[in-house]
Amino acid sequence: MEKALLGVRVIDLTRVLAGPFCTMILGDLGADVIKIEAPEGDESRNYGPFVKGESAYFMSINRNKRSVVLNLKEPKGVEIFKKLVQKADVLVENFRPGTTAKLGISYEDLQPLNPRLIYASCSGFGQTGPYRLRPAYDIIIQAxxxxxxxxxxPGGEPTRVGASIADITAALFTVIGILAALAERERSGRGQYIDISMLDCQVAILENAIVRYSTGGEVPKPIGNRHPSITPFTALRTQDGYVxxxxxxxxxxxxxxxxxxxEDLIDDPRFKTNPLRTQNWEELYAILRSVFSQYTTAEALAIIEAAGVPCGPLQDISQVFHDPQIRHRDMIVPVEHPVAGVVWxxxxxxxxxxxxxxxxxxxPTLGQHTYEVLQEIGYSEAELQELEAQGVITPAQKKSK
Amino acid sequence: MEKALLGVRVIDLTRVLAGPFCTMILGDLGADVIKIEAPEGDESRNYGPFVKGESAYFMSINRNKRSVVLNLKEPKGVEIFKKLVQKADVLVENFRPGTTAKLGISYEDLQPLNPRLIYASCSGFGQTGPYRLRPAYDIIIQAxxxxxxxxxxPGGEPTRVGASIADITAALFTVIGILAALAERERSGRGQYIDISMLDCQVAILENAIVRYSTGGEVPKPIGNRHPSITPFTALRTQDGYVxxxxxxxxxxxxxxxxxxxEDLIDDPRFKTNPLRTQNWEELYAILRSVFSQYTTAEALAIIEAAGVPCGPLQDISQVFHDPQIRHRDMIVPVEHPVAGVVWxxxxxxxxxxxxxxxxxxxPTLGQHTYEVLQEIGYSEAELQELEAQGVITPAQKKSK
Known part of the structure; x- marks a missing residue:
């Protein structure tokens, strides 16, 4: 199968989630993603769950990449890194702002070596502004x-989204920035610098909340599962789940x-029109809760679907995992790992x-492709063995867990 | 300022949120986005809040677009549409699967007219599979x-994410698909079809939940604001907010x-190490809740930040709106609308x-650019007036609210 990003080489300095999720997508699209890891490896290699000592979490967001272990604290490590960058199209990093400059591999350091380089930084707050140096975690950015x-x-605790949406939306916007810069490079022949902030991305996805505040002064609050202006539009408990x-x-x-x-509800003066239903949602939902408590999820869905009313079940992760539509679309897939075996x-x-x-x-296992990748850019076996002896590079067999 | 997607023309058949959010991003990047609306307009023009009769919600996700009103139920409307497509790079639509075929404007209909066309469909469940024809709303896909x-x-109701994350992540993946196809077209000279499913995208962002289930059989449950394996890592109530x-x-x-x-907690046998703290999180959080209830948010943040511990305030939308970092990054901006005036x-x-x-x-107001765009592809004023008389097109002045 042909690949969309065939021939695009990505140097991947990212760790943990936002950056790796970005480069995973580039890899899924066919880019050659070379993950540069410090000798101790991406810290998410230590995040559970584990299968035969290998992190399944790491596996799920680092497929389609090659791993090179390079000690960037050694001048020779930086020298090798620069050679890699000269043959690359894209560099992605998610260090805290300032770290790449300390290592001597900032955009300013590398751009003269490769003016076509697209250099993307993904950080918590961005490279500029008063909070730029603050440490960020998904929950801090969501908050x-x-x-x-x-x-x-309503009236309850503020609630974190159960997936790391701050990391993931930043990853998606970073991919978009990179692909847009690749498109632009086709015209100009020049690379550029991309500065993605997780906090910026969270603001970008607030949807109607911003204009509700900016035009009406209303501070939007949590409203549970109901819709602010359409009723009924919510999750209702059944005997065995939610619809x-x-x-x-x-x-x-x-x-x-x-x-x-x-049928008695159709023309009930409290519920006759959508604005009335929205105004009287508490009364309506009390009635519907009592109605739905008499059905199983399957019964309720069968009746409502037959009437042509949009509906669906609330699915937990095991149901998602086995859902026929999700399986039909190849959204849950087995991947065979050399150490762990098959992981879905x-x-x-x-x-x-x-x-x-x-x-x-x-x-990749840690450093699995150190020799392979460095041989591709011209290092000989003997040179690599010497670099290895000096602690500049690490091949797979020495450090993989 | 130079634009990344200068020269990329997008025919935008999308309505409501997922599709328009996708084409908004293409427009933000400099593509020429031509929004084709039915005579009654994108239904989100009727969604509040309104400013001088114009939907601020619509405005916030349709900036950087031009509006052409075209009646695709008329053969002449389809004929004009096909002329537009012949001069376009990208088409985006988010109808239910099957609708474009009925209108005679499916990928199969249009590809022969423009083999370079990248045709992206964004739907609830995708174009294939058993659920493909089901109606989808954000909450159904989130569920x-x-x-x-x-x-x-824990123990509470399942909770919808307060922004329409199912629509928005699908929009972001659709942008990624389109930009990847543009990159590929540079090599092959050929367009292709892109089939994005909101449900697929929700599965793609579940992060560690899938592998936790697939490798250990554990069905992940809501855990509120705490972290599954790092403690303390949560939101704590202060006298005037949350930290x-x-x-x-x-x-x-x-x-x-x-x-x-x-300091007494440091070596407390219940809390000495992260695994112990995670095991005994309930006891620890009870202690911390009592500690934090004695601080204001500002006091707590000052103390914790000074110690170099990652932290941040929980901000409501008014605080986001005025946040100095967010303002510094131009993430809340005024846009002057011809009817509504300035909307942030x-x-x-x-x-x-x-x-x-x-x-x-x-x-754009509804049909604001009907004449302008159709004149660009060769229609004369007289022809357009005739098409208008026949109800095939509508210019701005006749239908804008």
Whole structure:
């Protein structure tokens, strides 16, 4: 299968989640991603769950990459690194701002060596501004970026999104920045610097919350699972789970009431129109909770779907894992790892007809490709053995856990 | 300022959120986005909040686009549409699968007219598989995709993420697919079809949840604001808000205890190491809740920051709006709309050094650019007036609200 980013070489200095998720997508699209690790390895190699001593977490976001162990605290390590960069199209890093400059590998250091280089930095707060040097974790960015203040149930605690959405949206925007810069380079022949901030990205995804505040002065609050202006539109508990219903207009409302055999509600003066239903949502949801408590999830879905009303079950991760649509779309896939064996992980949603995203190799063991990659750029076996003896590089067999 | 996607023309058939958010990003990057609207307009023009009758919600996700009103139910409308497509690079649509085929504008219909066309479909469940024809809303996809099952507080209700993350992540992956296809087209000269599913994208962002289930059989549950394996790492209530703390290792633990004047906790046998703290998190968090209840947010942050422990405030949308870092990064920006006047909205996180994302024009009024765009592809004023009389096109003045 042809690859979308065939021939694009990425030098990947990233660790943990935001950066690795970005370079994983580039790898899924066919770029040659060379992950440069310090001798101790990406710290997420130590994050569980483990399979035969290898982190399944690391595996799931580092497939399609090669691992080179390079000690960037040694001048010879930096020298090798610069040779790699000269033959690369893209560099991605997610250190705290200032770290690459200390190592002598900032954009300013590298751009003269390779003016076509696209250099992307993904950090908590960005490279500029008063908070730029603050340490960031997903939960800190979710909290400062506002999404926690609008997630959760009315009157309850603010709630972190259960996946690391601050890291992941930053990863996606970093990919977008890189691909846009690649498109631009086709015209100009020049690379550029990309400065992605996790906090910026959280603000970018707040959706209607910003304009609700900026135009009306309303500070949006968590409203649980209901919709601010469409009713009924929520999660309702059944005997064995939850069903989501989305009754988007008055025509669907009529059909929904017929389906649940509550025709009496259709023209009830409290619920006759969507604005009325939204105004009287508490009364309506109390009625619907009692109705749905008499169904199983499967029964409720069968009735509501037959009426043509948008609905769906709340699925836990085991249900997601076995869902026929998700399996049909190859979104849960087995990947064979040389040490751990087969590990099932999320696939790629990038379904391009001629050049689809694809998992062609498992995550590398630490330093698995040190010799291979450095030989590609001209180092001889003897030179590499000497560098190894000097502690500048590490091959797989010496350090893999 | 130079634009990254200068010269890229996008025909935008999208409505509501996922599709428009995708084409907004392409527009922010400098593509010429031509939004094709039915005579009644994108339904999100009817979503509040409104400013002088214009939807601020619509404005915030449709800036940098031009609006052409074209009746695709008329054969002449389809004919004009095909002329537009012949001069375009990208088409994006988010109808339910099957709709474009009915209109005679599916990829199969258009590809022969423009083999370089990149045609991206963004739908709830994708173009294939057993659920492909089901209606989708953000909450249904969040529920079926598993993120709601891991968001929320232990023992509480499942919780929808407060922004429409299912729509937005699908939008971001659609942008990535389009830009990857543009890169590939530089080599092959050929376009292709892109099939993005909101449900696929939700699975792709579940992060460690999938491998926790696939390797250990554990079904991840909501754990509120704590971290599954790092402690203390949570939101703690203060006298006037919440503070997030992220004490990532034993060294930070020591400094944290010193900062809050609880040196007694450092070597407490329940809390001495991170695994112990994680095991005994309930006891520890009870202690910390009582400690933090004595501080204001500002006091707590001052003490913890001074100790070098990662932390941050929980910000509501008004605090996000005024945050100095967010303002410094131009992430809250004023955009002048011809009818509504100045509306403040989220900026773009795509900070590319030479070709940054940028808002160069406000969202269009309905049909604002019908004449302008169709004149660019060769229609005369007289022809357009006739098409207008026939109800095939609508210019701005006739239908804008």
């Amino acid at each position: 400062m970026g506002g999404i926690m203040s609008i997630t959760g149930h 989501i219903i989305a009754v988007g207009n008055d025509n669907l409302w009529r059909r929904f009431c017929q389906a649940i055999k509550r 992980m999320a696939g790629t949603p990038l379904k391009l007809s001629r050049t689809p995203g694809n998992i062609t190799k498992p995550a | 079926m995709g598993g993120i709601m099952s891991i968001t929320g507080h 997030i703390i992220a004490v990532g290792n034993d060294n930070l633990w020591r400094r944290f205890c010193q900062a809050i004047k609880r 909205m989220a900026g773009t996180p795509l900070k590319l050094s030479r070709t940054p994302g940028n808002i160069t024009k406000p969202a």
